[in-house]
Amino acid sequence: MSLEVRGLHAGYGRLPVLHGIDLDAADGELVAVIGANGAGKTTLLRALSGLLTATAGTVRLGDADVTGLGPERLARAGLAHVPENRLVFPSLSVDDNLVLGGYTRRRGPAAERSRARDRALALFPRLEPRMRQAAGTLSGGEQQMLAIARGLMAQPRVLVLDEPSVGLAPRLVGEIFSALGRLRDGGLTLVVVEQNARAAFAVADRAYVMDRGRVVLEGEPATLMSDPRVTAGFLGGGFAAEVPAPGPAAPRPSAPGDGGRR
Ligand SMILES: Nc1ncnc2c1ncn2[C@@H]1O[C@H](COP(=O)(O)OP(=O)(O)O)[C@@H](O)[C@H]1O
Ligand SMILES: [Mg+2]
Known part of the structure; x- marks a missing residue:
């Protein structure tokens, strides 16, 4: 659209x-x-x-x-909006964050919600084994993936x-x-x-x-x-300042890590 x-x-x-x-x-x-x-x-x-x-x-x-x-x-x-600072609900599980992402489609067919969820998890397979984990315990990168997956749940x-x-x-x-x-x-x-x-x-x-x-x-x-x-x-x-150095993407010790928990 x-x-x-x-x-x-x-x-x-x-x-x-x-x-x-x-x-x-x-x-x-x-x-x-x-x-x-x-x-x-x-x-x-x-x-x-x-x-x-x-x-x-x-x-x-x-x-x-x-x-x-x-x-x-x-x-x-x-229209779905994935906000800055990947605002996931930290104390809720990954799964519950996804369920909330589908809130605006709650009256729609369950099969469509379930397809949206399958597609989001196929896009970010790292989330799949973490469904019961509190979202706040995910790494920064995983939280961003969850924030996007949650946006996708709104179809x-x-x-x-x-x-x-x-x-x-x-x-x-x-x-x-x-x-x-x-x-x-x-x-x-x-x-x-x-x-x-x-x-x-x-x-x-x-x-x-x-x-x-x-x-x-x-x-x-x-x-x-x-x-x-x-x-x-x-x-x-x-x-x-944020352009990664050319060449192989070896992680530099000073690079911002993925471990930043919010
Ligand atoms: N809640 C707010 N109240 C008042 N001013 C704001 C608010 N949020 C942002 N601004 C101002 O609006 C301007 C644009 O901010 P923003 O849209 O956050 O820029 P960007 O996302 O490009 O960094 C800035 O001057 C900022 O200070
Ligand atoms: Mg901004």
């Missing part, structure tokens, strides 16, 4: 943060949105998923105008993800992004917000660059990657 955003404005109280965002994701497209810390990426996803009310602009999902709908109705319309047609790479070792970042690529190959539409431009560009079909609440560049990842404004410009530490 396609996503079309036009002239979206949103903010907090009287503080405007988004100043007219235009963004498209075609059906089955994986779109990356990159930008430095504070660019407004999280605010954009909150406005898309109805957690924040837009002050102007329109959002369409497929043929439907979904502007102004709340989170539950948007979820039923097909979305459009999945938006907020910085899935944060705090993960490069190998896990690769694992997560290749799973997102497989979801796209299966026909899902994805919008991934990232500071880690290189990881996002490796799988994205198209990308947007945000700066201070605006889209400042748009194009194919390969083109953006060689744009001096991307490499040298406003990406702060996000581009240069």
